[in-house]
Each structure stands twice: as structure tokens, then as C-alpha cells.
Amino acid sequence: MKTYRQLFAVPEFRVLFLVQCLNIGSYAVASLALGTITFAATGSPVLTALAMFGAPLLRIVGQTLFGSGSDLVRPRTALVLVTTSALVTDLLQAIPGLAWGWRFALLAVGPLVTSALGGSMMALVSDILPPDGFILGRATINIAVGGMQVVGYGIGGLLLITFTTTQLFLGSAAALFVAVLLLRFGLSDHPPRHAGASVVKRTREVNRRLLGSRVVRPIYLTLWVPNGLIVGCEALFVPFAGEQAGYLFAVTAAGMLLGDVVVGRFLSVPLRDRLIGPLRLLLAVPYLAFSLVPSLPCAAALAFVASAGYSASLPLQERLVTHTDSEARGQVFGLQGTGLMVGQALGALLGGAVASALGTGAESAAQAMGFMAVASVVVSVALTPGLRRSRPDPSTASLVGEPAR
Numbered sequence: 001m002k003t004y005r006q007l008f009a010v011p012e013f014r015v016l017f018l019v020q021c022l023n024i025g026s027y028a029v030a031s032l033a034l035g036t037i038t039f040a041a042t043g044s045p046v047l048t049a050l051a052m053f054g055a056p057l058l059r060i061v062g063q064t065l066f067g068s069g070s071d072l073v074r075p076r077t078a079l080v081l082v083t084t085s086a087l088v089t090d091l092l093q094a095i096p097g098l099a100w101g102w103r104f105a106l107l108a109v110g111p112l113v114t115s116a117l118g119g120s121m122m123a124l125v126s127d128i129l130p131p132d133g134f135i136l137g138r139a140t141i142n143i144a145v146g147g148m149q150v151v152g153y154g155i156g157g158l159l160l161i162t163f164t165t166t167q168l169f170l171g172s173a174a175a176l177f178v179a180v181l182l183l184r185f186g187l188s189d190h191p192p193r194h195a196g197a198s199v200v201k202r203t204r205e206v207n208r209r210l211l212g213s214r215v216v217r218p219i220y221l222t223l224w225v226p227n228g229l230i231v232g233c234e235a236l237f238v239p240f241a242g243e244q245a246g247y248l249f250a251v252t253a254a255g256m257l258l259g260d261v262v263v264g265r266f267l268s269v270p271l272r273d274r275l276i277g278p279l280r281l282l283l284a285v286p287y288l289a290f291s292l293v294p295s296l297p298c299a300a301a302l303a304f305v306a307s308a309g310y311s312a313s314l315p316l317q318e319r320l321v322t323h324t325d326s327e328a329r330g331q332v333f334g335l336q337g338t339g340l341m342v343g344q345a346l347g348a349l350l351g352g353a354v355a356s357a358l359g360t361g362a363e364s365a366a367q368a369m370g371f372m373a374v375a376s377v378v379v380s381v382a383l384t385p386g387l388r389r390s391r392p393d394p395s396t397a398s399l400v401g402e403p404a405r
Contacts, residue, residue: 273318
């Protein structure tokens with residue numbers, strides 16, 4: 001499977017792609033609305049970063065106890081539950097004058113549900129596509145993420161000029177309602193990937209084997225930490241650019257989309273694997289220039305170029321598939337998604353804390369971005385030796401959390 005025509009000929013993949021578009025677009029609009037409310041009320045980069053990126057920290061709890069739910073619950077049921085929880089959260093966030101305590105409590109709902117069931121989507125993609133189509137399918141799902149972040153943040157920025165944040169939350173909920181209908185009536189009722197196990201016991205067992213592996217653990221850390229530090233840069237877009245931050249979010253998503261198209265569609269498997277190192281550095285190096293406090297057009301160009309480096313996640317996820325067992329695939333991707341979101345949340349909080357320590361205003365935010373970029377480069381270089389253990393070898397077999405033999 002090498003073309004988009006072949007990929008979209010699979011009916012269930014079309015449904016998953018559309019659902020992902022609606023999920024990401026609605027999340028971008030709702031996140032921008034909540035970030036705007038928070039910064040207007042507090043003027044705090046830390047609280048703004050927490051509102052927009054901090055909730056996934058709670059995914060640690062769900063992933064630790066219930067992460068195998070992605071393998072033990074029917075995929076369609078799992079995805080409907082995840083999307084419905086986000087829909088209900090947006091409806092409640094739309095209540096005017098809602099107390100801050102309730103707003104932050106609502107932020108916990110989505111991450112907790114997603115940590116238990118969110119791996120079902122990518123596990124289902126690996127089921128419905130042939131093995132040679134997985135990376136193209138994963139890259140295309142990433143395109144939905146990048147494209148709808150462009151649309152979501154761009155449209156969200158424009159809508160904030162005319163509409164209230166309450167109306168943005170309601171619009172986000174409407175999009176999620178359509179996604180629930182697509183999932184319920186567009187997917188077959190696939191059986192669970194694994195049955196007959198205690199969800200808590202299996203979650204702990206598989207997590208222990210994955211994170212204890214000298215082969216798999218460096219892949220996870222490379223997917224989580226450098227990216228999370230760069231999201232710490234993105235979390236400072238609002239303090240850096242104010243009401244024009246939506247444009248920075250949009251060009252960042254556009255760069256990510258371009259990187260995923262090129263790496264996922266046009267590069268051979270060996271070439272994209274060799275580019276893991278350069279792409280990880282590309283993600284961070286342009287942000288070093290933010291220390292000079294660039295103008296908004298220059299900042300947009302730098303963010304666009306840097307975000308193409310996110311495409312390193314494609315060959316890294318290809319290595320995850322190679323070195324893990326298919327019966328645990330839902331938890332493998334659930335753990336990957338949880339670690340990614342937690343890394344982003346921690347990066348956002350760290351970026352906000354550094355910016356606050358440096359002072360207030362756009363200059364402090366820009367200098368904090370430069371600091372976060374340096375940290376990302378250092379971590380990427382430090383993780384390189386561990387990644388060598390997972391280099392592709394066509395003669396290997398796959399075992400959960402164990403080096404291929």
C-alpha cells in the first residue's frame with residue numbers, strides 16, 4: 001500500500017481520518033478559547049500553559065492503572081467513550097462564569113478517559129491496514145492532526161474577534177457530536193485484542209515489560225522528551241504574540257503537516273529511519289533564534305521550519321511496531337500517547353515557569369523559548385546511543401518489551 005488512493009479505499013480508515021479531523025479541530029478551538037480566558041483573567045504564562053497543555057499530566061494515573069483498556073475494550077466502544085467525554089467537557093466549559101476550580105477539574109476528564117482507551121485508534125489502524133500500509137496510514141492521521149490544527153487555531157483566532165469563548169466551546173461540542181455519529185455508524189464492531197485479563201494487572205505487567213526494555217525504552221523517551229520541550233516553546237506563543245498567537249499555532253501545525261507528508265509518503269523506509277537524528281535536531285534548532293526576539297513574521301517562519309521535525313515520530317513509531325507484540329498494540333500506542341501528552345504538559349509548564357522567572361512580556365517568553373530549545377538538543381543527543389539498539393534488522397522477530405532476536 002503506497003498511495004493515498006489505496007489508503008482511502010479502506011472505508012473504516014476514511015471514518016477514522018474524518019473523526020481525527022473533527023477531534024483535533026475541536027480541541028484546537030476549545031484549547032484556544034480556554035487559553036484566552038485564562039491569560040485575560042490572570043496574565044500568567046504558567047496558568048495559561050497549564051490551561052492549554054497541562055491536563056494530560058493526569059494521563060499518568062489512567063495509564064498506570066487502566067492503560068490496557070485499549071486492548072480489552074472493543075475499539076468502537078472505546079473510541080465512542082473517548083469522544084463523548086470530550087463533548088460533555090466542552091458543553092460544561094461553555095457555561096458562562098464557570099468557577100476556575102470547575103474549569104480545571106473538567107480538564108482532568110478527557111485525559112483520564114483517553115489514557116485508558118485512547119490507544120484504540122492507532123491499534124485499529126494497524127488492524128485494518130496491511131503491514132506495509134501502517135506508516136502511510138499513521139502519517140496520514142498525523143496530517144489530519146497538522147491540518148486541523150491549522151484550521152482549528154486559524155479559525156479559532158478569527159472567531160475570537162467576533163464570537164465569545166462560550167460560543168467557541170459550543171461549536172467544538174457540535175463537531176464532536178458529528179464524530180460520535182461517525183464512529184457509531186461507520187465502524188464495524190471489532191472484538192477486543194485481548195480478553196480474559198484483569199485490566200489493572202495486565203496494564204502493570206505490559207507497562208513494566210515495555211519500560212524495562214533496553215530496546216523499547218529509548219524509543220519512548222525519544223518520542224516524549226525532546227518533543228515535550230519544544231511544546232514548551234509553543235506554550236509561550238500567547239505571551240509572546242498575544243492575540244496573534246493563533247497564527248503561530250497555525251504555521252506550526254502547517255510545518256508538521258508538510259513534514260509528515262514528505263516523510264510518510266515519499267521517503268523509503270531506510271531513508272526515513274536514517275533521518276531520525278537530523279529531524280529531531282531540526283525540531284529544536286530554529287527555536288534557538290527566538291533568544292534574539294524575532295519579529296512575528298520571522299518567528300512564524302522559524303516555527304514552521306522547526307515543526308517539520310515532528311515527523312521523526314513516524315520512523316520511531318515504526319520501530320515500536322517492529323519491537324512489540326500485536327496483542328498489546330493498543331497499550332503500546334496508549335503508553336506512547338500518554339507519555340507524549342505528559343511530556344508536552346511538563347514542557348509547557350517548564351516553559352511557563354522559565355518565562356515567569358525571566359520577567360514578563362514578549363522578550364521574556366522569547367528567551368525562555370531559546371532555553372527550551374537548548375534543552376531539547378541536549379536530550380536528543382543524549383538519547384542517541386540508546387536508539388542504536390532498535391535499528392531495523394529484517395531478520396528480527398517482535399516481542400513485547402524485549403530486543404528482537
